[in-house]
Amino acid sequence: MSAPALAPPAPPDQAQARAETRRERKRRERLEERDATIPVELYGLRQGTVTLLTACCVLFAAFTLVPIVWMIINSTKTQANIFSSFGFWFARPFEFFHTFANLFRDVDGDGTYARWFYNTVLYSVVSGVGATVLAALGGYGFARFEFRGARLLFAVVIAGLLVPITLVVVPLYLVYAKVHLINSIWGMIMPSMVTPINLYLMRTFVELSIPRELLDAARIDGASEARIFFRVALPLMVPGLMTVLLLSIAATWNNYILPLIIFSTNNLFPATVGMGLWLQHAGNSGDTNLFPLLVMGGLVTIIPMIALFAILQRYWRGGLLLGSAAN
C-alpha cells in the first residue's frame, strides 16, 4: 500500500513550475511547431507538382542569393582578380584581411568608409527609434481612440504611402534650403522618422493584438490613460514595435536618394552615398584600386542588417497575449 510506485505523480503545477532551460524550451517549441504543421504529403498534391514548385523556389532563392555569394567570394580578391578570375570561385592571393583593414583607412581623401559607416549607424538608429516611438503613439491612437477627423487624417497619412520620395526631391530640397536643413543630420533623420507604413502597421497590430476590453479593465482599475499606454498597451506592442524598428532602420540604412540630395559634405555621407562616390571614382579612372574596397564595403554594410534581423526575429513569435482572455 505504501509502495513507492503508488506515490502520487507530481501535481502538474509543480512540474510546470520547474524551470525549463532555454535550450529545452527552444527544442520543445520547434517540435510543437512541427506537430502543428500539416505535412506536405497531406496537401493532396501530386509528387511532380511538389517537385516542380520546390525547384521554382530553389531557383528564385538562388537568384536572390547569388549577388551576396559573389560579394563574399570577391571580397577576398585583388582588383585584377575581380575582373579576370572566375566570379564564383576564389583566386589567390587571399586579400580579405588586407582589404578589410584598408576599408577603415583614409584611402583617397574622399572621407573614409569608417566615417560613412558611423553616419549610417547614427542616422539609422536615431531615426529608427524615433520612427518606432511615433508609430507606437500614432498607431495606438488611431486604433483605440475615436476622435473627430480620425478617418480623414488616417487617409491622408496613408496617401503618403503612394508618393515616392524621388518625386518630391525638388520641393524637398527647396524647403530644406529655406529651413537650413541642407547638410544637417536632422535633415536626414527627421523625414526618416515619419513613415506612413509604420503607422499603418502599428494601427493594424494594435487592433489585432490589444483588445478594447483590456484597456477598459485598466480604466476601471483606475489607471490614467498615460499609465494604460505605458504599463498595459506598450508591453503588448513589443513584437509590432520590433518589426517597425527593424523596417525603419533598414529603410534609412539603405536610403540613397535623400542623403544624396541634402548632403554635399563628404564627412556627412552615409555608406550608401559614400560608396556611390567611390564607384564614380573607380569608373572614371580604372587604376584607383577601389573595386575591392567597394565589394568589401558592400559586404560590411549588409552584415549589420542581417545580424539585426537574426536578433530581432525572436520577437515575431507572437503569442504575447496568451492567457489574457478566456480561451
Add this chain to the structure above:
Amino acid sequence: MSAISLEKLTKVYSTGVRALDGLDLDVGDGEFVVLVGPSGCGKTTALRMVAGLETISGGTVRFGDRVVNDISPRQRDVAMVFQNYALYPHLSVAENIGFALTNKKIPSAERQRRVRLAAEILGLSDLLNRKPAHLSGGQRQRVAMGRAIVREPSVFLMDEPLSNLDAKLRVQMRSEVLRVHKAIGAATLYVTHDQVEAMTMGDRVAVLHGGVLQQYGTPRELYGRPANLFVAKFIGSPEMNLFEASVSGDELVLGSQRLTLGPAETVLAPYRGRKVIAGVRPEDLELGGGAGGAALGADVRVVEMLGSELHVFFAIDAPAAAASALAATAGEAEAGLLTGQTLGGVARLDPRSAVRSGQRVTFRVDPGRLHFFDPDTGAAVR
C-alpha cells in the same frame, strides 16, 4: 437609499439604434441583482454605462446619492469582471490583482497584504507568481474576480463572468461567486444571458428585452407571476406552454377541448367571447384525468428521459400562441423563433410514468396554475 440606482437610463447609438430605453432599476446595499436577457437586449450596454465605459444618452446613474453620469470610470471606483477576463497577460497573478492598488498609490506593504487576502479568498495563493498564460480557465476567472474584490468596492459589476467556463465549472463557480459576494457585501450588478444563472444567483432579477425592462423582481415572482409573454417564455426550462384559447362563459376553449375554469377565474371576465393566451408550466401538467382539475387530452409525440424527470412533448389541437401576440412583447424579429417550437407543448413528469410516444394521454391541470396573457399586448391578465 440604494447603492446603485438607474433612472430612465437610455442609450441611443449614433446609428440610431436604441440599445437601452428608459431603464429604471435600483440595487440595494449588498444586494445581488442580475440583468438577464437574450443577446442584444441591452444588458451589457446598461452595465457599461454604469461602469462609465459607455456614454449615457439619457437618464441618470446614481451611486448612493451621487450622480456619476459625467464621471470617468477611473473616478467612479467600481470594480468589474469582464466576460473574457481581460487579464494583463504580461503581469503575474499578483500584479494583475494588485494593479488597481498600484494605480491608487497604495503603499507596497498594504498592497501585498490585500493581494494575499484576496488570493486566499479565491484559492489563488499558490499561483501568485504565475502569468495568466499558465492558468486554467477557472483560475483565470478567479484572478479576474480577485482583481475586482481587492479594491473593496462598494459597486461590483460582472459581465457574463461564467460564460467562458465549461458547464460543470460554471455550476461550481456560481456558488463561488455568491460566496465571494457574501464575503465582501458589495452591491452587485451581474449580467448574463443564462436564465438559470439569473434564477439561481439573483436576489432580484431584471429581465431585459429589446432595450426595455420587462420585469424586475425576485426569481420566485418572475417564475410564478411573469408580467408578460416574454418573461413567461424566457424564464423556466422547459419553457411555459402557451396556447391560443378563447373564453366562453366560465370555460376556456382550447381547440376542441373545454376546460372548466371555476368561479375563481373572474380575471378573465373582460375576455368573455374573446381570445386569450393561456399558459401552463410543464410541471403543472399531471398525468391522469382525476378529480379536482380540468382535463386536457393530448397526443404524445416524443418522450425524453432525463433520469430525474421525464419530458413529454405532446400535441393538442389548439393552435400555439400566434406569432403576432408574442411579437407585441418580443419584437418582430424573434417572434418567429419563440413560436417555432410551440406547435404543441411539453410536460415534466415523474420518471416512473409509463408514457410512450404515440400514446393518447390526459393531463390534469389545476386552473389556479394557469397563466393568462392579453393576445394584443402580451401583458399578463391578473
